[in-house]
Amino acid sequence: MSLELADVRKVAKLSRLEVSDADLTTMAAQLNRILDYVDALQEVNTDGVEPLAHPLPLQNVFRDDVPTPSLSVAEALANAPSRQGSHFGVPAVFDSDEPVSH
Amino acid sequence: MGEPYKIVVGLEVHVQLLTKTKLFCGCLNQFGLPPNSATCPVCLGMPGTLPVMNRKAFELSLRAALALNCQIAGFTKWDRKNYYYPDLPKNFQTSQYDLPFSHDGFLEVNVHPDPKKGFTPKTVRIIRAHLEEDAGKSMHDDSGRGGDSKVDLNRTGTPLLEIVSHPDIETPEEAIAYLEEVRLMLRELGVSDCEMQEGSLRCDANVNIHVPQSDGSVHATPLVEIKNLNSFRSVGRAISYEAKRHAEEYARDPENFRIEHRLKTTAGWDDPKGVTVVQRHKEAAADYRYFPEPDLVPVIVSKDEVERVRAAMGELPSQQRTRLATQYGLTAYDAEVLTAKGRPMVAYFEEVAGILKDGKAAANRLSDLVYPALTDRREELAEFPLTPAAFAAFVGGTAALPKQDRGEVFKAMLDKGVTLDAAKALVGIQVFDESALRTAVQAAMAANPRAVADFKGGKDAAKMAILGGVMKANKGAPNDVVRRLLDEELAKA
Numbered sequence: 001m002s003l004e005l006a007d008v009r010k011v012a013k014l015s016r017l018e019v020s021d022a023d024l025t026t027m028a029a030q031l032n033r034i035l036d037y038v039d040a041l042q043e044v045n046t047d048g049v050e051p052l053a054h055p056l057p058l059q060n061v062f063r064d065d066v067p068t069p070s071l072s073v074a075e076a077l078a079n080a081p082s083r084q085g086s087h088f089g090v091p092a093v094f095d096s097d098e099p100v101s102h
Numbered sequence: 103m104g105e106p107y108k109i110v111v112g113l114e115v116h117v118q119l120l121t122k123t124k125l126f127c128g129c130l131n132q133f134g135l136p137p138n139s140a141t142c143p144v145c146l147g148m149p150g151t152l153p154v155m156n157r158k159a160f161e162l163s164l165r166a167a168l169a170l171n172c173q174i175a176g177f178t179k180w181d182r183k184n185y186y187y188p189d190l191p192k193n194f195q196t197s198q199y200d201l202p203f204s205h206d207g208f209l210e211v212n213v214h215p216d217p218k219k220g221f222t223p224k225t226v227r228i229i230r231a232h233l234e235e236d237a238g239k240s241m242h243d244d245s246g247r248g249g250d251s252k253v254d255l256n257r258t259g260t261p262l263l264e265i266v267s268h269p270d271i272e273t274p275e276e277a278i279a280y281l282e283e284v285r286l287m288l289r290e291l292g293v294s295d296c297e298m299q300e301g302s303l304r305c306d307a308n309v310n311i312h313v314p315q316s317d318g319s320v321h322a323t324p325l326v327e328i329k330n331l332n333s334f335r336s337v338g339r340a341i342s343y344e345a346k347r348h349a350e351e352y353a354r355d356p357e358n359f360r361i362e363h364r365l366k367t368t369a370g371w372d373d374p375k376g377v378t379v380v381q382r383h384k385e386a387a388a389d390y391r392y393f394p395e396p397d398l399v400p401v402i403v404s405k406d407e408v409e410r411v412r413a414a415m416g417e418l419p420s421q422q423r424t425r426l427a428t429q430y431g432l433t434a435y436d437a438e439v440l441t442a443k444g445r446p447m448v449a450y451f452e453e454v455a456g457i458l459k460d461g462k463a464a465a466n467r468l469s470d471l472v473y474p475a476l477t478d479r480r481e482e483l484a485e486f487p488l489t490p491a492a493f494a495a496f497v498g499g500t501a502a503l504p505k506q507d508r509g510e511v512f513k514a515m516l517d518k519g520v521t522l523d524a525a526k527a528l529v530g531i532q533v534f535d536e537s538a539l540r541t542a543v544q545a546a547m548a549a550n551p552r553a554v555a556d557f558k559g560g561k562d563a564a565k566m567a568i569l570g571g572v573m574k575a576n577k578g579a580p581n582d583v584v585r586r587l588l589d590e591e592l593a594k595a
Contacts, residue, residue: 014389016186053179053201058399065121065158068128068142076141076255086137087252090188092243 107311109345112269117294118302119162125235125261126153137254145259147192159261163233164411166293172207179400183390189238199392202232211279221434227268236260274338311348323348324364330371340371430461453490467497502580534579543587546571
């Protein structure tokens with residue numbers, strides 16, 4: 001598998017990263033090396049091996065539906081670059097391509 | 103009806119689960135708290151935190167899926183759905199992608215042309231139901247000056263059940279009927295309170311139309327997913343609007359306005375204007391770059407667990423309708439109306455019917471008196487002043503009265519808080535005790551020996567003369583009681 005520049009550009013956009021054309025070329029090369037490395041897995045014969053959903057041999061880890069204390073509003077907002085009263089303030093979303101809800 | 107095309111609708115319903123806490127942390131899952139007062143490092147998406155699944159959320163989901171007749175997967179896991187939005191602090195939503203905990207169910211809904219008059223079942227198939235977390239809430243500056251948006255993360259990480267139907271729904275009315283059945287069932291099961299205004303039930307509609315061709319093939323128009331549907335009514339209106347719009351666009355460009363030539367689009371419903379507004383072309387599923395959530399371990403559901411949840415589920419609305427119809431001799435329609443009122447009303451009905459030994463009378467008086475009274479008085483059944491025993495006594499004691507008198511007695515009992523007899527007196531209906539009426543019957547017979555003799559001689563009509571005399575002298579006496587007494591006395595004469 002090999003990534004084209006267009007693929008890297010698309011992934012960068014989906015990740016909301018602004019990447020210059022020069023960096024795109026470098027990143028494409030780097031990402032392709034990572035993919036080649038992971039590709040080594042393709043050489044393993046996996047016939048008859050069950051797909052693995054999780055590396056830990058654990059399942060059914062639950063907690064009871066019991067409330068625990070939350071942070072204060074001040075603590076919750078402490079790292080926010082911008083506040084609007086008790087709300088986080090974020091720049092308005094203009095791009096109509098932005099997801100609206102999921 | 104009569105349109106040269108078929109409307110095809112699939113609904114995606116999201117309901118918030120009635121847990122005390124969020125899906126992955128112990129913050130409160132409660133509507134209306136002060137902004138950002140129910141958050142912690144887990145739901146704020148701080149690095150190094152670990153989510154732990156809420157057992158109650160999973161059990162409620164399981165209950166809902168079983169009620170939707172879904173198959174329960176023995177093995178299920180969660181995945182990260184990656185996208186960037188200010189109300190999603192982790193930059194991914196923990197959801198279920200390829201191994202949802204339930205799939206392939208169905209729901210029976212009432213698609214009678216007039217659902218207030220009859221019951222015609224239709225099966226809507228369910229593709230899947232899965233458990234995921236909700237996002238926070240963004241409030242945008244609507245001054246038009248591009249001010250900052252405000253974000254409240256109280257809702258972030260609260261449990262959501264997503265229920266996806268097959269595109270089996272063919273009219274706006276069927277869509278509403280489906281939503282009503284989902285809401286009734288999930289409320290009855292204690293899964294969700296399903297309040298659309300509070301956002302605890304949300305619905306997106308996937309709509310297109312199928313246009314039959316002369317060669318027998320079908321042209322399908324491009325799929326549109328309609329969002330922002332904030333009432334059942336708006337779901338119906340949006341589907342009607344969108345189907346008409348598709349028909350017009352298809353008529354203009356039948357070659358290109360087809361599902362195979364266009365991407366799926368997302369549109370918002372503008373309720374005041376009554377139109378859909380296209381928002382964007384839907385990202386393909388791969389663009390969300392789903393991958394397994396490494397911070398949560400899989401869940402394995404045993405057959406025993408499934409049976410335990412099924413046993414604890416109680417009677418489903420569909421089962422209840424059937425039972426009410428067979429056990430009490432109710433019509434399918436009466437059983438449907440009663441079931442739609444919820445379990446407390448059904449329990450009330452069953453007590454009244456049990457005392458009266460007459461389910462039909464109990465159901466009739468509930469629907470012509472109690473339901474409207476609850477609406478008028480803005481009361482829940484729990485606040486209703488008449489106990490089942492008092493209401494049963496009322497139904498029995500007013501059975502012989504004309505409808506209007508009965509209604510006035512009922513109103514007096516409610517408004518004045520008085521007993522049945524006192525209410526009758528207030529309304530001016532004399533209370534007759536049986537022995538006084540028997541004396542009156544005897545007196546009338548004594549005063550009219552000829553009629554008695556005629557009756558004995560085989561003239562049935564002669565009885566009416568005596569009955570008329572008794573009724574005239576005792577205005578408002580229960581006709582059926584007087585008849586019975588007269589029959590008894592004539593038999594003795």
